[in-house]
Every structure is written in structure tokens, then in C-alpha cells.
Amino acid sequence: MRVVQFGLGAIGQAAARLVLEKSALQLVGAVERDPQFLGRDLGEVLELGHPLGIKVTDQPPTAAAAIHCTTSNFTAAAAQISDIVRAGMHCVTSCEEALLPAFRDAPAAAALDALCREHKVSVVGTGVNPGFVMDTLPALLTSVCQHVHSIHVTRVVDAGTRRPALQKKVGAGLTPAEFDQLVHTGKIRHVGLTDSLMFLAEALGWDDVDVTETVSPVLGADGNVAGVRQLARGGNLTLELEMYVGAPNPRDEIFIEGVPPLHVVIQGGTAGDLATPAMLVNLLPRLVEARPGLHTMRTLALPHLET
Amino acid sequence: MRVVQFGLGAIGQAAARLVLEKSALQLVGAVERDPQFLGRDLGEVLELGHPLGIKVTDQPPTAAAAIHCTTSNFTAAAAQISDIVRAGMHCVTSCEEALLPAFRDAPAAAALDALCREHKVSVVGTGVNPGFVMDTLPALLTSVCQHVHSIHVTRVVDAGTRRPALQKKVGAGLTPAEFDQLVHTGKIRHVGLTDSLMFLAEALGWDDVDVTETVSPVLGADGNVAGVRQLARGGNLTLELEMYVGAPNPRDEIFIEGVPPLHVVIQGGTAGDLATPAMLVNLLPRLVEARPGLHTMRTLALPHLET
Numbered sequence: 001m002r003v004v005q006f007g008l009g010a011i012g013q014a015a016a017r018l019v020l021e022k023s024a025l026q027l028v029g030a031v032e033r034d035p036q037f038l039g040r041d042l043g044e045v046l047e048l049g050h051p052l053g054i055k056v057t058d059q060p061p062t063a064a065a066a067i068h069c070t071t072s073n074f075t076a077a078a079a080q081i082s083d084i085v086r087a088g089m090h091c092v093t094s095c096e097e098a099l100l101p102a103f104r105d106a107p108a109a110a111a112l113d114a115l116c117r118e119h120k121v122s123v124v125g126t127g128v129n130p131g132f133v134m135d136t137l138p139a140l141l142t143s144v145c146q147h148v149h150s151i152h153v154t155r156v157v158d159a160g161t162r163r164p165a166l167q168k169k170v171g172a173g174l175t176p177a178e179f180d181q182l183v184h185t186g187k188i189r190h191v192g193l194t195d196s197l198m199f200l201a202e203a204l205g206w207d208d209v210d211v212t213e214t215v216s217p218v219l220g221a222d223g224n225v226a227g228v229r230q231l232a233r234g235g236n237l238t239l240e241l242e243m244y245v246g247a248p249n250p251r252d253e254i255f256i257e258g259v260p261p262l263h264v265v266i267q268g269g270t271a272g273d274l275a276t277p278a279m280l281v282n283l284l285p286r287l288v289e290a291r292p293g294l295h296t297m298r299t300l301a302l303p304h305l306e307t
Numbered sequence: 308m309r310v311v312q313f314g315l316g317a318i319g320q321a322a323a324r325l326v327l328e329k330s331a332l333q334l335v336g337a338v339e340r341d342p343q344f345l346g347r348d349l350g351e352v353l354e355l356g357h358p359l360g361i362k363v364t365d366q367p368p369t370a371a372a373a374i375h376c377t378t379s380n381f382t383a384a385a386a387q388i389s390d391i392v393r394a395g396m397h398c399v400t401s402c403e404e405a406l407l408p409a410f411r412d413a414p415a416a417a418a419l420d421a422l423c424r425e426h427k428v429s430v431v432g433t434g435v436n437p438g439f440v441m442d443t444l445p446a447l448l449t450s451v452c453q454h455v456h457s458i459h460v461t462r463v464v465d466a467g468t469r470r471p472a473l474q475k476k477v478g479a480g481l482t483p484a485e486f487d488q489l490v491h492t493g494k495i496r497h498v499g500l501t502d503s504l505m506f507l508a509e510a511l512g513w514d515d516v517d518v519t520e521t522v523s524p525v526l527g528a529d530g531n532v533a534g535v536r537q538l539a540r541g542g543n544l545t546l547e548l549e550m551y552v553g554a555p556n557p558r559d560e561i562f563i564e565g566v567p568p569l570h571v572v573i574q575g576g577t578a579g580d581l582a583t584p585a586m587l588v589n590l591l592p593r594l595v596e597a598r599p600g601l602h603t604m605r606t607l608a609l610p611h612l613e614t
Contacts, residue, residue: 018453021453021454128451132450132451136447136609137447139609139611140443140444140447140609140610140611142589142611142612143439143585143586143589143590143610143611143612144435144439144577144581144582144583144585144586144589145582145585145589145612146325146328146581146584146585146588147328147612148612203609203611203612204611204612204614205613205614206614258612259581259585260577260578260581260582260585262573262577263573263574263575264571264572264573264574265571265572265574266569266570266571267570267571267572268570270451270567270569271567274451274453274566274567275451275452275567276451277453278450278451278452278453278566278567279450279451281453282449282450282451282452283450297609298608298609298611299608299609300608300609301605301606301607301608302443302446302447302510302604302605302606302607302609303447303450304446304447304449304450304510304511304605305449305450305452305454305455305510305511305565306512307511307512307513
């Protein structure tokens with residue numbers, strides 16, 4: 001399958017590298033408008049130590065599928081993905097708000113769905129969070145429940161073990177005042193927590209769920225910010241995300257109060273830097289097999305490793 | 308959705324009870340040849356304390372879907388399910404060997420698939436084990452892996468907390484000699500371990516996997532058998548099932564050696580007596596939506612609780 005990579009940020013680069021390792025996939029293009037990348041050989045951008053003969057371009061070649069990693073905002077992503085769909089390509093996107101497109105922008109979602117059907121291709125938003133830990137995985141777990149009363153998911157990430165960009169993103173090293181300012185301007189906030197919660201609510205058939213989200217700092221011993229604690233609540237659903245330097249017992253933990261109850265722990269957590277590109281790439285065959293349209297993780301067949 | 312229950316063993320009765328609790332489902336019939344049930348009111352059989360106005364019959368009424376819980380053997384199940392399909396009903400079955408029908412009986416699977424397409428209905432085999440803990444769940448977990456080297460799943464069940472029929476099934480209370488004899492005649496053996504392993508091998512695209520299975524007794528302090536330890540191995544896949552009275556730390560545990568590695572624990576395990584009927588019932592909407600044919604847990608959309 002011929003694949004084009006759209007966006008060469010950290011996730012996009014990791015996805016492109018992974019495509020190169022998969023025997024069933026052929027990377028045929030890389031699209032990025034950032035002048036630091038435009039026109040360069042992709043092998044150099046990816047620091048492979050050898051050229052790939054693929055120049056980074058803003059004019060995508062034709063392929064069977066695109067991996068799209070440029071924005072968290074669904075409305076912005078939908079405009080870009082529409083061009084991808086018009087070119088006849090399936091598209092998997094890391095856009096966080098594309099997890100549940102109709103929740104974020106119902107008209108854009110309906111238009112994109114119609115466009116997908118017209119061009120007989122499929123689009124889905126996924127990743128590890130959102131896309132797996134707090135939505136797809138707990139939804140699957142409820143399949144062995146007769147009844148569910150509540151779901152509580154906690155994801156604890158030791159930001160000290162993650163890339164510097166993530167440490168900056170969670171506010172590590174800021175003063176509490178600086179942190180507050182960045183929270184108020186929306187610069188410190190994991191995008192997708194509300195989307196994961198609404199995904200679960202929809203899967204469970206729970207209507208009338210209103211989500212509230214809070215973002216607060218976790219302070220280190222020096223009084224400065226070590227990272228962030230973000231909480232989304234709605235109905236009987238609670239999603240709790242802690243990402244800070246030195247967080248003890250990193251893990252993903254899912255409590256389902258129900259019949260039977262389930263208590264699931266991913267010890268050490270799911271390493272997002274590795275897991276997100278994996279999900280993007282592994283989902284491509286499921287997308288190509290699916291009926292044309294705008295999909296969610298609920299409407300595709302079971303994702304799993306593709307070799 | 309009108310539903311008929313085929314088979315009124317422990318799992319079949321539990322599934323029928325659960326259908327009665329689901330607002331989107333209507334139980335319209337119960338089929339069982341066992342003379343202890345035939346002709347009785349289903350409410351009485353299910354010990355509901357009130358009649359349901361549904362007589363247990365060997366002549367099934369027409370419905371949208373059937374829940375089939377009569378046998379572990381796919382070839383035998385396929386003959387029964389063919390009649391269900393000819394009557395125009397979708398069918399979810401707890402038949403363990405129906406997890407991967409083509410592995411057990413390729414000609415019967417192909418014939419059933421063709422029959423499903425002809426009658427525009429779908430069939431799938433599922434449950435909790437096989438169907439979830441050792442196959443569907445680990446397969447989904449690999450979707451966040453870039454590469455997988457090996458998978459090891461351990462399921463530990465304290466048979467002392469389960470129904471007496473299960474304790475008998477695992478040989479609790481037998482002498483080692485009695486146990487050996489029942490193992491040799493195939494009377495003590497969890498059906499489905501090999502099927503789960505082959506399901507994973509197929510999902511991962513690992514060809515040339517040969518499975519070996521061993522069944523050995525776990526002895527109690529009195530020298531008699533407390534239960535069973537069953538091991539399936541093939542390629543880099545290991546499935547280990549321990550079911551005995553007094554088993555410490557009951558759990559489902561999945562180790563995936565890969566990039567990233569994953570270590571997932573379901574603390575206390577997944578209660579099979581509750582979880583199996585849940586999966587059977589929860590899967591019905593996924594089955595009805597699917598393209599007609601003989602499905603597996605890999606080809607249906609993500610299962611989750613149905614209210």
C-alpha cells in the first residue's frame with residue numbers, strides 16, 4: 001500500500017519511520033509546509049543516515065492512504081483531510097478532536113462523511129490518548145459486562161521519561177503564576193480528554209452527559225510546576241490524566257463498576273511516543289477494508305499489529 | 308430485536324436472563340431438546356418466580372437473532388447453526404471452536420459462510436475464554452505496538468469461587484489417577500486454548516505456528532487434585548490457564564514483549580460466569596450491522612456494552 005505522510009512534527013516523523021519498517025507499506029511522499037523541512041530529502045529529515053529519494057513537498061503525490069498529523073482541531077483538520085479525500089486517499093489522522101468528529105463540528109463531520117462516500121475512501125481519527133487508553137480500550141472492556149454503573153480511568157505519565165517537548169507542554173519548570181497564565185490562554189491542556197469521555201458515553205448509550213474539565217498544576221519540591229493534572233467528568237464517567245516530572249507508579253488504570261466489575265492496570269503505562277504512531281499505521285488496513293465514510297474507533301474492525 | 312435462545316445449560320440460561328434485562332431485546336423463544344426442560348415455561352426454568360408465557364420447544368420460532376449455546380464442537384455447531392441461518396436469523400454462538408471456524412473445519416466454515424451470505428445474516432463465535440481474555444483483548448493491545456516479539460497470557464481462576472459444575476470440570480477432589488484417566492478420555496480439558504492461540508497467530512500474520520497443548524493436575528495439600536493447569540504454546544505465543552480450588556492471586560495477565568512492551572493485568576480476573584453471557588448479548592448489534600457472512604472477533608466492529 002502506497003502511503004503519504006502529512007505533517008512532520010514528532011508524531012508525523014515517528015509514523016513515517018514506522019511506515020518504512022512495514023513490508024506491506026511503501027512510503028511515497030511527505031507533505032509539510034514548514035520551510036525548515038520543505039524541499040529536503042525525507043531520509044535527512046528523519047535522520048536515517050541515508051537519503052530516501054523522497055523530497056518533502058507541499059504538493060502531495062497520489063497514494064492509497066495518508067497519515068495526517070498536523071493539528072488537534074477537527075475543523076482545521078477537516079479542511080485539510082477534504083483535499084486528501086478528493087485526491088482519492090484513505091486517511092488516518094492523529095487529530096485529537098477527530099476521535100468523535102460529530103461532537104466537535106457536526107456540519108464539518110457530515111460534509112466530510114459525504115465526501116468520503118463520494119470518493120469511496122474512509123477517514124478515522126485515532127492515537128493512544130485519545131484513541132486507545134481512555135476510550136477504545138475501556139469501551140471494549142465493557143463488552144464483558146452485563147451492566148455498567150461507572151467508569152474511572154487514570155493515566156499517570158512520568159513526564160521526566162518523555163521527550164522535552166512533552167515536558168514543556170505540561171508546564172514543567174514554570175512558576176505557578178506562569179502555569180496559570182498558559183492554562184488561561186489554552187496553551188497547557190491535553191486535547192482529547194473530553195472527546196474520550198464523550199466517546200465512552202456514546203458507546204454506552206448514555207445521553208445527556210455534560211462534561212466539565214479542570215486543569216491544575218502539580219508542584220514539585222522546589223515550589224515550581226512539575227506538570228499537570230487534568231480531570232474530565234460527565235455522567236458516571238471520570239477521566240484523570242496526570243503528566244508530571246517524577247510521577248510515581250506510572251500506569252493506565254481502568255475501573256469499571258458493573259456486573260462483573262473490572263479493574264485493569266497497564267503497568268508502567270502505554271508509552272505514547274511509540275504507541276501513537278503504531279496505532280496510526282496499524283489501523284490503515286482496517287480503514288481500507290471498511291465501508292467508505294467518516295469512521296470512529298467504534299465502527300472499524302478490531303485493530304491489531306500489522307507486520 | 309427479537310431473540311431466540313438455543314440451549315439452556317448454565318451459559319444459555321444466563322444469556323436468556325440477560326436478554327430479558329435489555330430494553331432493546333425481546334426474548335421470544337427458547338429451544339432445548341433436554342426432556343427436563345422441554346414443554347416447561349421458560350420463567351420456571353430460569354427460576355424467575357413468574358411465568359414468561361414462553362414454552363421451551365424443539366421447534367424454534369422466527370426471530371431476528373439467535374443465541375446458540377449447545378456444544379464446544381464446531382462441526383456439530385455448524386449443522387445446528389445452518390438451520391438457524393436458513394430460518395433467516397443472525398446467530399452468536401458460545402461454541403468454543405467457532406472462535407476461528409476455518410481452523411477447526413474449513414469445509415464446514417466455507418459452507419456456513421456461503422449459507423450466511425445467501426440468507427443475508429451473520430454468525431460469530433465468542434465468549435470470555437475463548438472470545439476475549441486470551442485472544443480479542445491481547446489482539447487489540449497489539450494495535451499500540453510497532454513490533455511484537457512474543458505474547459504470554461496467564462489466566463488464573465480460583466475454582467473455589469465458581470459454580471460447582473466448573474469445580475467438577477477441572478477435576479477438583481479427584482485422585483491423581485482418576486484425573487489422568489479423565490484427561491486421557493478428553494473429559495478434563497478447557498476447549499478453546501488452541502483456538503485462542505491460532506486467533507492471535509492469524510491476527511499477527513504469523514504463519515507456520517504449530518500448537519502443542521499440555522494438561523496437568525494441580526494438587527492440593529491433601530494430595531488430591533485441586534484443579535487443572537493447561538498450557539498452549541506455538542511460535543512465540545504462550546497461553547496458560549490455571550483453574551483450581553484455592554488458586555492465589557486470580558487474574559488475567561498479558562505480557563507483550565514488543566515496541567513498546569505492554570504488561571496488562573485484570574486484577575481478580577474476568578468473572579467468566581457473568582462475562583460470557585454479557586459478550587454473547589452485547590455482540591448482537593455488531594453482528595446485525597455487519598456484512599453478511601461467517602465472522603470472527605476480528606471482523607466485527609468494536610464490541611461494547613449494550614444497554
